[in-house]
Amino acid sequence: MTLELYKSEISGNFYSLRGTSWIVAASLIFSLVAYLLLTDKELSLLDQGEMLFTLSEIVISLGTIMAVTSASSTISTEIESKTFESLLLTPTSSRQIAFQKLLSITTSWFFLYVIAIPYLIAISNGTNLSLSSILYIGIYGTLLVVGFSAISIALSAKLKSSKNSVMVALMVLLIMLAPSIFFATSLKKSSFGMAIENINPVSHAMNSLDNVLVDNQQSLFEQASHLLEVSIFAVICLAILTYSSRRFEVSPVV
Amino acid sequence: MTAASRGMRSLVTESKDSPASKVNANDNSSIITSGLSKMYEKLKAVDSLNLAVDSGDIFGFLGPNGAGKTTTIRMLCGLIPPSAGIARVAGFDIIRESMKIRSVIGLLPESSGFYNWMNAEEYLFHFALLYKIEPSVARNRALRLIEKVGLAEKAHAPISYYSRGMRQRLGLARALINDPRIIFLDEPTLGLDPSGQEEIRKILLELNREKGVTIFLSSHALGEVSSLCNKIAVINHGQLIAKGNIDELRAQAGVSNTIVVRVVNTPAARLQLSNMPFQGKTSEEGSLISVTFSEGSQGPSNYDNVIECIIKQGLQVYDIRRPDTSLEEVFFKFTRPKNVDSDAEKNGGVR
Numbered sequence: 001m002t003l004e005l006y007k008s009e010i011s012g013n014f015y016s017l018r019g020t021s022w023i024v025a026a027s028l029i030f031s032l033v034a035y036l037l038l039t040d041k042e043l044s045l046l047d048q049g050e051m052l053f054t055l056s057e058i059v060i061s062l063g064t065i066m067a068v069t070s071a072s073s074t075i076s077t078e079i080e081s082k083t084f085e086s087l088l089l090t091p092t093s094s095r096q097i098a099f100q101k102l103l104s105i106t107t108s109w110f111f112l113y114v115i116a117i118p119y120l121i122a123i124s125n126g127t128n129l130s131l132s133s134i135l136y137i138g139i140y141g142t143l144l145v146v147g148f149s150a151i152s153i154a155l156s157a158k159l160k161s162s163k164n165s166v167m168v169a170l171m172v173l174l175i176m177l178a179p180s181i182f183f184a185t186s187l188k189k190s191s192f193g194m195a196i197e198n199i200n201p202v203s204h205a206m207n208s209l210d211n212v213l214v215d216n217q218q219s220l221f222e223q224a225s226h227l228l229e230v231s232i233f234a235v236i237c238l239a240i241l242t243y244s245s246r247r248f249e250v251s252p253v254v
Numbered sequence: 255m256t257a258a259s260r261g262m263r264s265l266v267t268e269s270k271d272s273p274a275s276k277v278n279a280n281d282n283s284s285i286i287t288s289g290l291s292k293m294y295e296k297l298k299a300v301d302s303l304n305l306a307v308d309s310g311d312i313f314g315f316l317g318p319n320g321a322g323k324t325t326t327i328r329m330l331c332g333l334i335p336p337s338a339g340i341a342r343v344a345g346f347d348i349i350r351e352s353m354k355i356r357s358v359i360g361l362l363p364e365s366s367g368f369y370n371w372m373n374a375e376e377y378l379f380h381f382a383l384l385y386k387i388e389p390s391v392a393r394n395r396a397l398r399l400i401e402k403v404g405l406a407e408k409a410h411a412p413i414s415y416y417s418r419g420m421r422q423r424l425g426l427a428r429a430l431i432n433d434p435r436i437i438f439l440d441e442p443t444l445g446l447d448p449s450g451q452e453e454i455r456k457i458l459l460e461l462n463r464e465k466g467v468t469i470f471l472s473s474h475a476l477g478e479v480s481s482l483c484n485k486i487a488v489i490n491h492g493q494l495i496a497k498g499n500i501d502e503l504r505a506q507a508g509v510s511n512t513i514v515v516r517v518v519n520t521p522a523a524r525l526q527l528s529n530m531p532f533q534g535k536t537s538e539e540g541s542l543i544s545v546t547f548s549e550g551s552q553g554p555s556n557y558d559n560v561i562e563c564i565i566k567q568g569l570q571v572y573d574i575r576r577p578d579t580s581l582e583e584v585f586f587k588f589t590r591p592k593n594v595d596s597d598a599e600k601n602g603g604v605r
Contacts, residue, residue, distance in 0.1 A: 002386055004380065008369070012371060082366055083369060085363050086361075086428060087384075089356055089361050090356060091385060091386065092384055247335075252334070
């Protein structure tokens with residue numbers, strides 16, 4: 001299988017204003033957060049593990065938002081700009097198109113992840129958390145990015161409209177991110193909150209990071225149940241993409 | 255055998271409501287369809303289409319807007335599945351073997367999008383690699399095609415700067431990047447200036463003559479269709495309503511064939527013309543006399559007779575042409591609603 005489409009997607013991402021602005025924006029946000037965590041009077045009182053956890057949440061949230069935004073418009077933009085027809089005419093199957101696009105979005109996540117690494121090292125300086133934070137953010141970030149991107153690509157192909165697919169995909173992501181970011185501890189511990197947390201892959205990832213970085217439960221074995229849940233989410237999303245990319249079609253013209 | 259070498263010859267074969275395997279088409283067929291239909295919810299975009307296009311044909315596919323031309327092309331290219339019926343392109347089934355079809359066809363859609371951040375060379379090279387062509391071959395082929403479609407000077411400018419005509423040329427180059435056996439063209443000269451149109455026509459004829467490429471041409475430029483195509487089909491409301499070479503279409507539509515001969519206006523010319531066994535409508539155009547001969551009860555049975563008589567009379571021929579309007583007339587006969595047609599005739603209006 002040729003990876004030509006993947007290569008062109010990557011170059012397209014980095015030549016485009018959107019691709020470069022994401023990288024610049026991510027660097028600025030990481031710098032600002034790290035600066036505030038280390039210098040702000042109140043924030044600097046936080047435990048280093050909590051600081052790391054805050055930065056981890058931001059890295060994963062930014063990564064998934066970037067991935068969902070790109071993925072949910074990746075096919076619909078081609079349909080809207082009428083480039084999809086010529087792409088479908090090449091002997092590249094719909095499934096290859098979908099998975100090469102997924103691969104390119106995952107690559108963009110890796111760029112973001114690599115940018116975050118120096119900040120993670122800086123914040124965790126003097127603790128034994130550097131490696132764990134890099135490892136777990138890598139694992140959870142990748143699984144969540146793959147899962148959300150897969151769903152978003154399927155949505156993009158189904159809705160054939162960037163506006164609609166970006167809106168729907170972002171809404172799904174925000175609903176998933178909401179419990180971890182916006183739910184108060186009391187709400188999280190209510191039966192409703194716990195039910196949401198149990199089925200929400202983002203909550204599993206965040207809870208696991210909390211365990212690793214704040215409670216110092218760093219072994220993979222201790223996080224196995226969370227890892228399994230997030231992996232299952234990614235696998236289900238990949239299965240949905242595999243099914244929905246059996247055959248992409250162009251919009252009807254009558 | 256190419257369209258040009260065969261000239262006008264017998265046409266599309268048909269077998270109503272029969273599977274493609276039973277269509278009365280010879281082994282030479284590049285495209286065969288049988289009962290090919292496409293429904294969009296309750297709308298029938300294409301309705302039981304039976305066609306056969308021979309290898310090396312330049313096949314004109316005509317019809318008004320919304321007749322089902324683009325939907326037919328998309329089904330034949332394997333881009334959308336038919337709702338009913340079957341079709342084979344280059345011997346491959348359009349449903350089960352669409353990937354194989356994609357390797358041997360090229361398509362220039364009516365309006366095509368491009369990756370604006372690339373330049374023409376990068377764009378063609380990218381598509382060549384998607385067709386799994388070796389990089390060194392791909393690079394050479396991309397450069398050759400850029401030269402061929404007249405984009406060599408702008409080969410390294412980003413596509414975002416290209417005019418509509420330049421994009422159309424680039425689209426044609428993309429359609430040819432995989433060296434296709436069959437090319438589908440949907441309005442290929444739309445937006446091109448006259449010299450651009452002429453160049454595209456030349457390229458198409460060259461491909462057909464030199465490589466025997468079958469060309470399936472959907473166009474509203476009737477002059478272009480009549481000058482390029484050896485076979486024509488007319489479709490309306492998704493249904494095939496006529497097919498044949500241009501003479502057969504004229505006969506089916508009941509439109510008489512006309513030929514215009516212009517001869518040098520000499521004192522003897524009028525006398526020589528009046529001595530001819532059949533008479534045409536004459537008019538003086540300065541130093542020339544224009545004579546329009548129509549085929550019919552009083553006119554010649556074929557145009558070879560006209561030429562032969564003119565030569566016998568010793569007339570000095572300036573030019574001989576068949577007006578393009580004849581295909582236009584045929585097209586309107588087939589596609590205009592009957593009441594519009596009769597109203598126009600009543601009013602003596604020109605259609």
